[in-house]
Amino acid sequence: KQIVLLPGDGIGSEVIQSARQVLDAITERFNHTFTYHTHDIGGVAIDQQGTPLPQDTVRACEQADAVLLGAVGGPKWDNNPSHLRPEKGLLGIRKSLGLFANLRPIKGFPQLLHSSPLKHEVVDGSDLLIVRELTGGLYFGKPSERSHDGNSVVDTLAYERHEIERIVDNAFKSAQLRRKHLTSVDKANVLESSKLWREVVEEKKADYPDVTVEHQLVDAAAMKLITAPTDFDVIVTENMFGDILSDEASVLTGSLGMLPSASLRDDGVGLYEPVHGSAPDIAGKGVANPLAMILSTAMMLRHSFHLEKEANIVEEAVQQVLQDGYHTGDLDVKNGQLVGTKEMTRRVLEHVT
Amino acid sequence: KQIVLLPGDGIGSEVIQSARQVLDAITERFNHTFTYHTHDIGGVAIDQQGTPLPQDTVRACEQADAVLLGAVGGPKWDNNPSHLRPEKGLLGIRKSLGLFANLRPIKGFPQLLHSSPLKHEVVDGSDLLIVRELTGGLYFGKPSERSHDGNSVVDTLAYERHEIERIVDNAFKSAQLRRKHLTSVDKANVLESSKLWREVVEEKKADYPDVTVEHQLVDAAAMKLITAPTDFDVIVTENMFGDILSDEASVLTGSLGMLPSASLRDDGVGLYEPVHGSAPDIAGKGVANPLAMILSTAMMLRHSFHLEKEANIVEEAVQQVLQDGYHTGDLDVKNGQLVGTKEMTRRVLEHVT
Ligand SMILES: CC(C)[C@H](C(=O)O)[C@@H](O)C(=O)O
Ligand SMILES: CC(C)[C@H](C(=O)O)[C@@H](O)C(=O)O
Numbered sequence: 001k002q003i004v005l006l007p008g009d010g011i012g013s014e015v016i017q018s019a020r021q022v023l024d025a026i027t028e029r030f031n032h033t034f035t036y037h038t039h040d041i042g043g044v045a046i047d048q049q050g051t052p053l054p055q056d057t058v059r060a061c062e063q064a065d066a067v068l069l070g071a072v073g074g075p076k077w078d079n080n081p082s083h084l085r086p087e088k089g090l091l092g093i094r095k096s097l098g099l100f101a102n103l104r105p106i107k108g109f110p111q112l113l114h115s116s117p118l119k120h121e122v123v124d125g126s127d128l129l130i131v132r133e134l135t136g137g138l139y140f141g142k143p144s145e146r147s148h149d150g151n152s153v154v155d156t157l158a159y160e161r162h163e164i165e166r167i168v169d170n171a172f173k174s175a176q177l178r179r180k181h182l183t184s185v186d187k188a189n190v191l192e193s194s195k196l197w198r199e200v201v202e203e204k205k206a207d208y209p210d211v212t213v214e215h216q217l218v219d220a221a222a223m224k225l226i227t228a229p230t231d232f233d234v235i236v237t238e239n240m241f242g243d244i245l246s247d248e249a250s251v252l253t254g255s256l257g258m259l260p261s262a263s264l265r266d267d268g269v270g271l272y273e274p275v276h277g278s279a280p281d282i283a284g285k286g287v288a289n290p291l292a293m294i295l296s297t298a299m300m301l302r303h304s305f306h307l308e309k310e311a312n313i314v315e316e317a318v319q320q321v322l323q324d325g326y327h328t329g330d331l332d333v334k335n336g337q338l339v340g341t342k343e344m345t346r347r348v349l350e351h352v353t
Numbered sequence: 354k355q356i357v358l359l360p361g362d363g364i365g366s367e368v369i370q371s372a373r374q375v376l377d378a379i380t381e382r383f384n385h386t387f388t389y390h391t392h393d394i395g396g397v398a399i400d401q402q403g404t405p406l407p408q409d410t411v412r413a414c415e416q417a418d419a420v421l422l423g424a425v426g427g428p429k430w431d432n433n434p435s436h437l438r439p440e441k442g443l444l445g446i447r448k449s450l451g452l453f454a455n456l457r458p459i460k461g462f463p464q465l466l467h468s469s470p471l472k473h474e475v476v477d478g479s480d481l482l483i484v485r486e487l488t489g490g491l492y493f494g495k496p497s498e499r500s501h502d503g504n505s506v507v508d509t510l511a512y513e514r515h516e517i518e519r520i521v522d523n524a525f526k527s528a529q530l531r532r533k534h535l536t537s538v539d540k541a542n543v544l545e546s547s548k549l550w551r552e553v554v555e556e557k558k559a560d561y562p563d564v565t566v567e568h569q570l571v572d573a574a575a576m577k578l579i580t581a582p583t584d585f586d587v588i589v590t591e592n593m594f595g596d597i598l599s600d601e602a603s604v605l606t607g608s609l610g611m612l613p614s615a616s617l618r619d620d621g622v623g624l625y626e627p628v629h630g631s632a633p634d635i636a637g638k639g640v641a642n643p644l645a646m647i648l649s650t651a652m653m654l655r656h657s658f659h660l661e662k663e664a665n666i667v668e669e670a671v672q673q674v675l676q677d678g679y680h681t682g683d684l685d686v687k688n689g690q691l692v693g694t695k696e697m698t699r700r701v702l703e704h705v706t
Pocket of ligand 1: 087090091542543
């Protein structure tokens with residue numbers, strides 16, 4: 001298996017290092033052979049190669065079975081012109097690899113739930129998966145430009161039927177592996193694209209008779225995520241709605257620093273990254289929380305390599321260290337023990353080897 | 354002053370009736386003369402005139418100084434083709450009157466804050482105003498259509514510079530009357546329209562030197578509304594982001610049934626409606642909460658008629674009845690007294706006359 005490592009910016013290289021150690025432990029224990037190739041993306045790529053997404057990074061990712069990405073971005077590049085911004089690297093690699101399905105599982109950890117902004121009785125038991133379409137919609141539709149006189153501007157929300165079909169299929173399948181409830185989120189009372197989206201979901205229903213389906217308007221979903229997060233199992237939605245709702249959902253359980261994500265295409269190739277950002281304020285200090293990156297690595301083992309057992313071992317190891325009270329500075333654990341990135345990783349490794 | 358009443362569907366006619374009584378009390382006390390014209394919109398207009406927005410409704414609104422709208426929609430029309438859906442009436446009247454500025458104040462009532470899904474310490478003290486652009490963006494951009502073969506679909510997010518300028522001006526002015534902090538929400542790392550939006554906000558800053566300005570990405574704003582709602586004063590954003598964020602924000606304080614809204618244009622003509630829907634399940638039972646409609650009426654007195662004193666009297670009356678413990682079935686007030694629509698209105702009137 002060929003794995004490309006894209007540490008990126010800020011704490012990216014520190015958490016990628018932790019992920020690598022966890023993978024080394026897994027390969028040793030189970031006799032797998034993974035080969036690693038490290039490449040630049042984001043701000044570091046801008047600094048060293050003048051572009052957020054160098055050609056050799058794209059080529060390496062195209063030949064890989066999976067990509068692990070740390071984080072991109074930082075204040076240093078915030079005022080760059082838009083083609084020289086770190087996130088263009090992220091958008092570019094998603095698009096050029098065709099990673100159309102962004103999976104974001106959000107599940108509270110009992111040790112962290114008290115950090116939730118929500119009342120315990122509201123958030124307790126929430127366990128949801130957001131399936132976001134990642135390579136279409138407003139993010140990539142053309143035209144996306146300003147008029148010559150600078151006085152008007154346009155972006156385009158475009159979808160092809162097959163783009164909707166494949167993400168909806170993905171979401172139905174995800175629901176089948178979970179509690180078999182799918183909420184499709186759209187704005188069908190306003191957008192033509194949402195009407196097609198809703199039609200596709202209705203058509204696909206017959207192929208997944210064991211899944212119950214509900215349609216929700218995006219504004220209603222934004223409310224319900226807060227008032228009744230436990231009502232959701234799998235949510236499927238288009239790119240921009242998914243961006244907003246998945247970030248909204250990410251703060252519900254009080255453990256933003258713990259959330260992994262996977263961006264997949266149908267052949268199993270995927271890019272895995274923590275939901276949190278590059279945290280430039282703590283970069284290089286050895287205090288970053290590596291657990292979201294490690295959990296992203298578990299998702300890689302499961303989704304790209306079909307190593308379910310190994311994925312479970314990594315996930316259980318993370319649960320175990322939390323249960324043992326270890327936590328990094330971003331997490332508030334009662335009577336816990338504060339540790340840095342290296343020590344946290346070592347504790348995870350103890351349960352993996 | 355000419356006021357058009359659009360009761361609409363569900364509980365709309367009940368709460369409009371309450372608003373009317375409050376206005377009668379105000380006119381009597383202060384010797385104003387308001388003239389009322391009642392017209393159809395939404396589902397009731399579909400049933401009676403075959404269209405959600407009859408021409409005579411538009412004409413009457415065009416001649417009015419202000420419009421009060423109850424609510425539109427209901428399951429009866431949910432499966433209608435899109436031009437025969439109640440919300441088309443709402444979208445149509447906003448657009449044809451040119452009501453580009455949607456103002457949604459969200460402030461917790463001390464008596465209701467315990468109903469918030471958020472922890473008390475998180476939500477306590479929140480008091481924000483969302484200024485949403487209402488006649489542009491994805492809601493009205495062309496093309497918005499499906500291809501002939503049905504396999505692709507497009508919606509358009511379009512803005513003219515002057516459309517952005519006028520809503521940004523409105524938001525700056527609103528901020529000047531409040532805590533002088535403006536958060537402009539966009540997705541400038543992805544959308545061309547957001548880049549122009551951000552530029553306009555930067556240009557306008559100089560005209561409002563007393564207001565501090567912050568830019569936030571829409572995904573970050575969706576998080577921050579939950580984790581730190583008290584950090585916001587005025588939020589300004591484009592139509593679709595505003596739809597999502599204002600509904601998200603509407604559940605924070607636990608008093609969705611209490612929230613008013615105003616949709617304005619620059620000459621002061623406005624449409625005022627409660628944020629809640631038509632609640633078909635309780636329609637006609639005399640139990641609907643009229644307070645959001647009454648508070649919307651206060652906004653009309655302030656924004657369209659510049660009757661600040663009268664507006665304050667109505668708002669204080671609402672606060673008073675809550676303080677006295679009266680509440681409708683949608684509100685949970687400790688040791689309170691449950692009342693219906695009529696009795697609630699009567700209690701408000703006691704403090705207005
Ligand atoms: C960095 C940004 C372009 C990106 C997005 O909007 O997709 C991020 O918010 C995400 O959700 O991964
Ligand atoms: C009914 C619907 C079209 C409308 C909107 O999206 O603007 C509503 O959600 C609102 O916010 O007033």
